[in-house]
Amino acid sequence: MASLSPAQAIAAVTAALAQLPPAESIPESDRLQLLGVMDQVRVAMEPPILTARNLCFAHYGLVGIRGRFPPDHRAVGGDGQGRKLRCVRSAIDGSSVGRILRLLAANHLVIQAADQTYQPLPLALGFTTGSPLAEVIKHFYTNMRASAFLDEYLASHEYRNPEDAWNAPFQWAYQTQEHHFAWLQTHPEDQHAFNVVMGLNRQLDGAQWFDVYPVEDKLRVSPHRVRLVDVGGGLGHDVARCKARFPDMPGKLVVEDLPAVIREIQTPLGEDVEAIACDMFAAQPVHGAKAYYLRTVLHDWPDQQALQVLGRIHEAMAEDSVLLVNENTLPEQAAPAGSVAVDILMMELYASLERTEKQWIDLLQRAHFTVVKVWRAESQGVGSHALYEAVPVGRAL
Numbered sequence: 001m002a003s004l005s006p007a008q009a010i011a012a013v014t015a016a017l018a019q020l021p022p023a024e025s026i027p028e029s030d031r032l033q034l035l036g037v038m039d040q041v042r043v044a045m046e047p048p049i050l051t052a053r054n055l056c057f058a059h060y061g062l063v064g065i066r067g068r069f070p071p072d073h074r075a076v077g078g079d080g081q082g083r084k085l086r087c088v089r090s091a092i093d094g095s096s097v098g099r100i101l102r103l104l105a106a107n108h109l110v111i112q113a114a115d116q117t118y119q120p121l122p123l124a125l126g127f128t129t130g131s132p133l134a135e136v137i138k139h140f141y142t143n144m145r146a147s148a149f150l151d152e153y154l155a156s157h158e159y160r161n162p163e164d165a166w167n168a169p170f171q172w173a174y175q176t177q178e179h180h181f182a183w184l185q186t187h188p189e190d191q192h193a194f195n196v197v198m199g200l201n202r203q204l205d206g207a208q209w210f211d212v213y214p215v216e217d218k219l220r221v222s223p224h225r226v227r228l229v230d231v232g233g234g235l236g237h238d239v240a241r242c243k244a245r246f247p248d249m250p251g252k253l254v255v256e257d258l259p260a261v262i263r264e265i266q267t268p269l270g271e272d273v274e275a276i277a278c279d280m281f282a283a284q285p286v287h288g289a290k291a292y293y294l295r296t297v298l299h300d301w302p303d304q305q306a307l308q309v310l311g312r313i314h315e316a317m318a319e320d321s322v323l324l325v326n327e328n329t330l331p332e333q334a335a336p337a338g339s340v341a342v343d344i345l346m347m348e349l350y351a352s353l354e355r356t357e358k359q360w361i362d363l364l365q366r367a368h369f370t371v372v373k374v375w376r377a378e379s380q381g382v383g384s385h386a387l388y389e390a391v392p393v394g395r396a397l
């Protein structure tokens, strides 16, 4: 095939983009594939100096939004519906707002309509104060301080893999001896942001665990029995989705988490769903449930603590109970960029890690479980995850 000249390639890509249907009408998996192709173009074309520049400036979009968009309602006039923002004060009279709005304009969130007037683009409306995406930004803005200390931390520990959950870059950055989860409990805004982020997690990951695991066959119980305990289940978003998917299945659902998290649950989770405040390192309050389920809970902990949590569940299981571990699972090769970033995030906040399938199976075996089957969704979205179905060693399913 004859190669295109740069001008022909630009014309061909521009023409193809002009013919694309509106993004909302394209299935998500196709959109992700298209973005992957665009990224290949970027990697192939970008001169290294531009790569360096993009990497160095990557966090400024996040800095601009900072979970408080618009940055200050009092300093930014509007039409009351968030449709039009007018920067009342400018950089000249000492306010920083004008400069932040200019940064947001360069990041395609607002457009400069007139001299001091900015109008939000559709994307910006998703990031307004209190919106879920604003909470995501806030959460990662807080985490950025731990990132800033990572290299200093590793150098001072001779680049050993961190394994002490109470001595990670997070503790250095925030000058605290508290574990990140204890620290969150005394920082309600960050705790709230964390909980919101967990609720959004996995939205880009293709199918849900209950689309893959035969829930109706495997977790059928009598009406009075607990069908599933979601250990470290956050605000109960996963349990609520499962309930909505199988509204008539008998049995109770339980979500367990730390008191500060359970207190945040505002809307009732539904009939037959109970929320219990507890510590997963202490004795499990629900004995004999059909399933004990953990989604992205163990990845927050190094092996030592993960084994303790699994031990508390093991003690509470009945003859026919099953353990379901829904976890990010790094492929041995070509791990997706987002997944390896989460691996480093785990290191920074918790001295923990994202594990490979081999590491998960090894961990579960050390906790005296036999992995019966590893369930995977065909579509993995932007991540890589699996559901580990396990039973206590010596028991058949």
Ligand SMILES: C[S@@+](CC[C@H](N)C(=O)[O-])C[C@H]1O[C@@H](n2cnc3c(N)ncnc32)[C@H](O)[C@@H]1O
Pocket: 181, 198, 199, 201, 231, 232, 233, 234, 235, 238, 256, 257, 258, 261, 278, 279, 280, 281, 294, 295, 296, 297, 300
């Ligand atoms: C990464 S989040 C995952 C939340 C939820 N399972 C999900 O996938 O969205 C980990 C959860 O573990 C909870 N957690 C941490 N330490 C805990 C403890 N000692 N006892 C109970 N829950 C705990 C956190 O509050 C948080 O909600």
